[in-house]
Amino acid sequence: MRLKAALMLLAGLLAATETIAADKTMIVLDASGSMWGQIDGRTKIDIARETLGTVLKSVPVGTELGLMVYGHREKGSCSDIELAVPPGAGTENAITAFVNGINPKGKTPLSQSVEQAADILKYTEEKATVVLVTDGLETCEADPCALASALEKKGVDFTTHVVGFGLTEDEGKQVACLAENTGGKYFQASDAAQLVAALTETVAEAPMAKPRQEEVAVAEPEPAPAVEFNAEFDSVLSEGGPSLGDNNEVAWQIYKAGADGKPTGDTVETQYKGQYSGNYPPGKYVAVVALQGASKREIPFEVKDGAVAKPFVNFDAGLLVVTPKRTPQDAEGDGEAAVQIVFGGDSTTGYGTTKQYVPAGEVTVNGTIGPTKVSETFAVKAGETLQHDLVIGSGTVLNKAVYAEGGPAVDSGEVFFEVVEAKKAIDGTRKSVAYNYGTGTKIDVPTGDLVLTAKLGSATGEVPISLKAGEMKEVVVNLNAGVLAISAPGGNFIEVLSATKDIQGNQKSMSYNYGTEWQDTLPPGDYVVRVKYEGDRAPKEGKATVKAGERAEITVQ
CATH class of the missing domain: 2.60.40.1120 (Carboxypeptidase-like, regulatory domain)
Known part of the structure; x- marks a missing residue:
């Protein structure tokens, strides 16, 4: 029996010298709100979904990949970071499925995400690689360059590759240090093709690490156990139902049992399978078993010499x-x-x-x-x-705006689009339903009669809308406005007022700005531009006329 065990061990070790083991790689994906931005008429998140789905099909068998995502669950949160798929072989389908379900909405805590990914990969103990795909810069008061230096110093063999998706050259320089300070590469990806190339090089064609020579040294033969395995674990969904087998949604955490029969100390072992076998020293144990992170059970069991313990759980x-x-x-x-x-x-x-x-x-x-x-x-x-x-009966509005009927389109990310109820309250206001910023964006809305409003500068417009469930409709709001550009050399305060006075002789203030220049979008009409100066210098005024769909310029000096 001892000879047979020794031969089996030697065969396994010789086989290991011929096997190439995959490095562990964590993909960190930006799912912040800016991923709804567009490249060549398509949203960045759609491009990322399609690209990842394509690249992951060519990942070599055995590559251990994981996925971490940030900014997809909460707006304005710097802690919205989720380990979506733990690193492991054969996770490509799970990664693709999760990315297809992402709804970008939050901030960009990219430094903290990379740090958490490194910790999960045990970068201080093992070789680890992080591939960061980001379309924005750090928004959570962290220094990615300093983090990279710290990770490089502590890591055994740690590398970060960074893909700047849609970043400008200057923006790319601010995150490239994450790669440069860890020996990785920075990739500028301005479209879908460049994103495919970057992910192919960092994920699908990442070099595989061969085992070190000392790992295949022939070990001393050990005595064979009396039984092949002394503990066999199994689980089912219902009484008399089939085993959950290789289902990795079942998590077993094995602890030694304390004097009170409860789990004590660190985990002895963790397994993600519905059914598996193991060997443990004789003693009393507790298996803490969870199904998809919930439905937890505690199963006590005892390992005895020459016997097989059979912990079993019915999750019902x-x-x-x-x-x-x-x-x-x-x-x-x-x-x-x-x-x-x-x-x-x-x-x-x-x-x-x-x-x-x-x-x-x-x-x-x-x-x-x-x-x-x-x-x-x-x-x-x-x-x-x-x-x-x-x-969920919902329609979608595609937001557009023009300066004048048949006139130039408004191409600005500063347009505030808001969907409000059609019916006004007693004070004349309407209840807000949903909103978004930027021409070309979209808003999901309930079915029924509503109003889409748009505001840019001091100009506003609105259009009644009515959508059916599942309907997507492009709605164009006419702002009926023009642009007034003001230059006031030497001034420190510019104010735009309506030329018409009310019954009290007052003029309505439309907008103002501190400095020597100001630009505003205004309804058509006549305006007075008033400029104030520092010291004893008297204010000056100029007159301007704004026409819908046109730009007017005035200098007051």
Whole structure:
């Protein structure tokens, strides 16, 4: 028996010298709100989804990849960072699926994301690579250059590659240090083709690391155990149901049992499988088992010489698959819909088609697309896979604006588009429904009668709208405005006033600015430009006329 074990060990070690093991790589993806920006008429997030899906198909077998995402769950949060897919072999489909469900909305904590990725990869103990794809600069008061130097100093063999997606050359220089200070590369990706090339080089064609020579040294033969494995773990969804087998949503954490029978000390081992076998020294243990991060169980067991312990757990749960749709006829789930599944004392939120194991019993599902919300409650049976379509009746407005009827289009990221209710309150105001900034952006809206308003500078316009569920409509708002550009050499305060006075003799102030120059978008009409100066110098005024769709310039001196 000892000879057989020694031969098996030697064969395994010889095989290891012929095997090339993959480095661990973490893709860190920017999902901040700016990913809704467009390149060649397509949003950056759509380009990233398609590009990653293509590149990951060519990843060599055995490559250990993970995915970390930031800015996809909360607006204005610097802690919105999620380990979406733990690093491992064969994760390409899981990464693609998660990216397809992302809804960009938050800030850009890229430094903290890279640091967390390095920690997860155990960069102080093992070789580790991070590939950062960002379309923006750090917005959370961190120094990426200083971080890179610290990671390089502490890491065993740590490298960060940075892909600046849509960044300018100057912006790229501010994040390139993350790569340069760790021995990595910076890639400028201005379109889909360049993004494919960058990800192919850093992910699909990343060099594989061969095992070190000392790792294949022949070990001393060990006595064979009395049994091949002394612990066999298994789990099911329901009584009498099939084993969960290789299902990696089942997490086993093995602890030694304390005097009170509870888990104590550090974990002895962690496994992500529904069923597996292991060997442990004789003693009492506790297995803490969780299904998809919830439905936790504590299973005590004892390992004895010559015997096989068989820890077993019945989760008494089912698999719920929720597909959010704008209409019942939609063939696929809407990737921009947020789906919250509430079960027992837990809840989970995903985007697009969301899968979650839930305890048997009542489950509440909440769906959100922009301001449109729905909620449904129903029962899930143990052992079943329940496919549920969640219809969230919502339409989409594509925002456009022009300065004048048939006149020039407004191409500005400063236009404030807001959808409000058609009905006015008693004071004449309308309730806000949703909003966004920038021409060419979109707003998800409920069905029914609404009004799309647009504001740029001191000019506003509005258009009544009515959309059906699933309908996408381009709406153009006429601002009926022109641009007035003012130069006031030597001045320190510029104010634009209406030329017409009210009954009290007052002129309406339209806008103002401190300095020698000011530009505003104004409704057509006559205006007075008043300039004030420092010291005893008297104010001066000039007259200007603004026409819709035209630019007027005036110098007051």
